Amino acid sequence: MADSTDITPVPFDIDESLSMMRLFDDGMAWLSNNYIELLVTIVIGTFIFFLLGAMKRYAARQVSNNEGLIGYRAIITQAIARTSKFFMFMVSAQLVVTYSNAPADIVRAVSFLFTISIVLQVAIWLRELILGFFTRKLSSDPNQSDTLQSAMSLIRVLVTCVIFAIAIIVILDNLGVDVTGLVAGLGVGGIAIGLAAQGIFSDLFSALSIIFDKPFRRGEFISYDNTTGRIEEIGLKSTRLRAVTGEEVIISNTNLLDKEITNLTQLGRRRTRYGIGVIYQTKPDDARRIPSLLKQIVEENGAKFIRSGFVGFGDSSINFELDFDIISSDYEVVYEGRHKIGLAILEKFNEEGLEFAYPTQTTFTSAPDGKMIMPYPEGGFPVHMQES
Structure with a gap:
């Protein structure tokens, strides 16, 4: 008796075979x-x-x-x-x-x-x-x-x-593939991430703006609002300055770029203005010599004289102004130059007998008829003042 074996037919895709044969x-x-x-x-x-x-x-x-x-x-x-x-x-x-x-x-x-x-x-x-x-x-x-x-x-x-x-x-x-949904999903996801990290991205792009546009660089002096200092570090989120008064100032890049910034390093020179007042008792000829004296002082100290002259009558002084430039972008050099010129003006005025004015008041006493009199008897101070 012959053995019978069940043979499971293997699925065969005739179309696929024909396609491959055709290819x-x-x-x-x-x-x-x-x-x-x-x-x-x-x-x-x-x-x-x-x-x-x-x-x-x-x-x-x-x-x-x-x-x-x-x-x-x-x-x-x-x-x-x-x-x-x-x-x-x-x-x-x-x-x-x-x-x-x-x-x-x-x-x-x-x-x-x-x-x-x-x-x-x-x-x-x-x-x-x-x-x-x-x-x-x-x-x-x-x-x-x-x-x-x-x-x-x-x-x-x-x-x-x-x-x-x-x-x-x-x-x-x-x-x-229909990528419309994918693009829309990426757009929504990008907006969500942008809103969540708005401050970080804002400071980051501000840092890149500083690096590319270069309104200032590390080591330069800048001034904004009431702060003047040297740039110590420009980070991805904030900028650090060393103020002229010594403290470290940290400000975010976004806030810094929103302000009006003066780059003092790019000047190449710093202008200084001094207001000088002398007493009203100064003789006119001496007053005429003041601008030339100031010019001489400025030039002797290596600065560039700009202008000087009379500007007005004050309550207690005859007022002059002096403008000069110190040819340097280094704040320390400028500071030292102003110091030397200021002391030189004081020394020169003392040599020439020119007196600086300061707020004073003079009281004059008159009799009932309007004639000016001394505020106390000619024989001496009043009795109550002598006893005191």
Whole structure:
């Protein structure tokens, strides 16, 4: 008696098999009918592949030999050096299938892979170009090296996320995926994150504005509101100053840029004005000599005389003004120069017998008929004053 074995039939997709056979037959027909065009395009594609590879190797050598140099040429060279082999291969493959009358299925497959490769490669090139541009701009000021490192770390993350997110969306769109919901979701998520970290991003972009626009740099003297000080550090969120009175002042970058800032370092010179008052008993000839005396004092102390002259009659003084410039951007030099000129004016006026005025009042007494009299008898002080 023969054994009977149950054999479970294996599912077989006849349509799939026929499709594969048809693709194979089309491929063989393509090879037999277009082998000359195929050989020519393969040779050309291979040449292009090696040409792109040679360009990449040349760019990589240039980057290695010029390490540390930052310029537009170096930025472009760095981007070329990041060309991927996958992109080079797909460029060659796209050329082959385009000009060799390849079957439609092969053309679609290669075109799809070529689209992915070119989108990713463009994203890589854009990332290198943008980061290179930021590095070049930020590295132009060696005093900002600490801020540069912190800023570049954050910029690198932001640029990479944004560029490759766009690249992924483009690839999915080419696959036929509906990316409308994804774009809307990313937009809503970005708005939510922006609102949650509004203060942080505001200070960050303000720091980048300071680094790029350079209204001031570390080590320079600035003045805003009632604060004057030297910039000690420009951070991603705040700027630290050392005030002329000695204390450290910390202000957020956003608040600082909202103010009217005077960069005292960029002046190259500092102007000082002195108001000088002499007593009314000063003789007119002596008063006429005051501007020339002040000019002599300023020039003897290495400053630049601007102007000096009479400006008005005060309650207790005849008023003059002196304007002069100290040719220096260093606040300490300016401070010392004002000190020397002020003391020199005091010394010169004492030598010339010119008296500085100060608030005084003189009381005159008159008799009932209007005649001026002494406020006490000519024989001496009043009795009650003598007894006291």
